[in-house]
Amino acid sequence: PLMVLASFPRMLVPGETLHLPVTVFAMEDNLKTVSLKVNTNDLFEVDNPEQTVTFSKQGDKVAYVDIIVGDKVGVGKAHLMVSSGDNSAGYDVNIEIRNPNERVYQTESHPIEKGQSWKGKLVFMDNAFGYQLKATVSRLPSINLERRVKYLIRYPYGCVEQTVSSVFPQLFLSKLTQLSDEEQSDIEGNIQRAIQRLNYYQRSSGGFSYWPGSSYLTDWGTSYAGHFMLLAKEAGYYVPSELLNKWIGYQQKMSSRWSFDGNASYHFDLEQAYRLYTLALAGKPNVSAMNRMRSNHRMSRAALLRLAAAYALINEKSTADELVDEAGKTSIENHSYYWYSYGSQTRNKALAMETYLLLNDKAKAYQLFKEVADDLGSSSWMSTQTTAFALYVVSLFSDNRQEENFVFSYRFDGNEESIESKKPIYSLKLPAKDNKKLIIENQSNQMLFLNVEISAIPNPGQEVNKANNLALMVSYHDMKGNTLDPKQLQQGKDFYVKIGVKSTALRNYKNLALSAIFPSGWEILNTRMVDVGKGLKSSYANYIDIRDDRVNLFFDLNHKGDSKVFYILLNAAYPGRYYQSPITCKAMYDNTINAATGGGMVEVDE
Structure with a gap:
């Protein structure tokens, strides 16, 4: 004879107040006085948790309950109970509490000479919540690994480029730093879901659209998706053969059709060079198209270096070296059309660095590595494309270097530990304690690099x-x-x-x-x-x-x-x-x- 219903929004934000309408139904005339009680978990506070609703006859009435959202995110739970005599009824609500603001980061980096130590007090930013504290110790210059990877994973949109970028560096993350079983499992799930999602972008021609279901095909996005699929398959992930074979057919057709009239930037020579690179990586090189492109002498520097990478993949090192030499002499750049390939100077440096690694030119690769690592280690904004390629080539560079393990110790909030790392970067996940001192001691025979990262989600703000x-x-x-x-x-x-x-x-x-x-x-x-x-x-x-x-x-x-x-x-x-x-x-x-x-x-x- 009693019933209670409430109508909640789909989600709430910390600091909000919901004036919740609760409808109480009394379906018998003898139910005159009904008690309403509201219990919640710690994500909510209730201003008036107990009320009395009176009826003169059977029917329904609305009571209002003020529910205040605290400063935490998660799943808010509320249980509404009505009772009258021996009769009672309940209604449960689960609602997501989320903050629409993006997580912000404060980072600082410090080199630590062998036998030396670094000491510092870690102070949280004001007017925020959800604090996280991470530190990495590395034999590589700081690359803000945690922040850059999380940026890709949390990026809010979902075009084909961003879908691939979110997982591209995750293929190689285990080469850079230690991963727990849970982290490795999460990465494997992310990569497999991204491969499945690519089905929504591939059109009947085999090319990939920028948005799912769109008819507009993206040259760079198509090559980028295929590049990822090939590397994922090599890493042991399942890639549907139909998805991959249709892509190869499209790349072969488009690479044969491509023509060059001397205007490097307008006709997107880098896109053709990347297309030829991906075919070479797939073991299906279009050598005639490669040779035809090579015969043109108005290519941009980025395209020359990407074409050199394609020749390197098919073991034509002398031809690749000639293209690299030509790239060093040309003044033609195609940065006016970065928008077409979602690129930047840093992204193109990363592409060039891969070419030098394929040709075993360690000196040139190292010079570009320092520049790319500096960009990653800075607080500067990077697009998803630039971030993904930069992290990818850093992992390639690190994988090409055989270096000894490094040892360090740390002290924080009463904890002390000595750690030997086999990977280039060791990540410390520290308890989120404000105003605590961190001490890192370098116990290795080489310089180490410390990166400290404090992150939080700002409270909802003003206009x-x-x-x-x-x-x-x-x-x-x-x-x-x-x-x-x-x-x-x-x-x-x-x-x-x-x-x-x-x-x-x-x-x-x-x-x-x-x-x-x-x-x-x-x-x-x-x-x-x-x-x-x-x-x-x-x-x-x-x-x-x-x-x-x-x-x-x-x-x-x-x-x-x-x-x-x-x-x-x-x-x-x-x-x-x-x-x-x-x-x-x-x-x-x-x-x-x-x-x-x-x-x-x-x-x-x-």
Whole structure:
């Protein structure tokens, strides 16, 4: 005769308050007084955990319970119990508590001479939670291994390049550092899932699209996916033969069709050289296409070095050496088209470094290794493509060097241990204790490098307004088009957000990502970006990713002043006080193009 129901959002954010409507059903006339109790785990606090609901006859009534989200993330659990006399009923809710902010890192690096030690106090950053503390001791210069790998794994989007980049260096991570059984199992699962996911990108031709299901094929992404599959298969992972054979057929066809008219950058010679490299790696070299490309003398330096790598793979060392010599003399670069291959100077250094390793030119490889390692070890932003290739070649370089084990000891928070490492990098996972002293002593006959990394997730913050080479305009409207303030809305109100993006520089903007994460108390109403109302039609986007709490849109802007406008239909569904993340837009492979606006707290009134 008693029943209780509650309607929760799909997720909540630390610091939010949910004014939870709880519906109590009394299905007999003699149930006059009903006790409502709410119990939760430690992720929630309840302002009014016990209430009395009175009935004059059978029916239903709504009681409101204020649930305050603490400063932890995880799964929040609430148990609602109603009772009257001998009658009772319960209702259980599990809800994800997540922080939309990205984890931030503070790192410091220190060389430690043989027989010397380093001492320092580790102090946490303010206004954050979820602290993690890691330290690595290495015979290699610091490469921020933990941060760079986590960046790839946690990257929020899922094009073919980012799917491959997230796992590409994981193929070789065990060569760089020690891994627990659990970590190794996680890596194996990540790699196998990525291989399975590649099925969604491969088209009937054998080429790979940039987004799953898209008709647009990406030359670089196709070669990159195949490169990964070949290395994964060599490492012992199962790669479906149909997936691989269709890719090989596509690469052979496209490499034979490719032509060169003398304009190196415009016709993407690096993409053809990489294609030929992957065929050579697969044991299916297109020698005629390689020779035809070699006969051209207007290739960019990066393409010459990648073609040299292809010749090195088929044991044509003298030809490869000639191409390397030519690369040293040319002044032609193709960096104007980095967007097409998702590249950068550091990525191209990594490609060149692999060529030198294949040719056993240790001096040139070492020089580039120092530059690539310096870039990895800095606090500078790197794209997913650059990060993945940089980590890959560092592992290749390390694997090519036979060096003795190194020994060090550490003291932290009452713990002390002496460690001998067989791998180039040893990772210390330290307890997250604030304001504690760490001591590292080098007990080896070589210099060691210490990297200390403190990370945390910032608490939900205030409004943000920044623009770099991009204009971002956001406004909110009711269904009649009138402007409204989203900071305070009535429960049940339908409204929409209008997001405008405009190019402000004299160049093409490729691979832009717009991310709109909405408050927990709002719901996204439409399943696709369709007409919100008369005359309100969103601009074309290359790909749309709609999730429970956010909409991600991916598109290009092709000239200065080019713009896009997007409309998203929303509903103020759950009363309470919620965090609104800034709406952001950025170029995924160029950190100089970005904008963000909005943020802060919003309220939904009952």
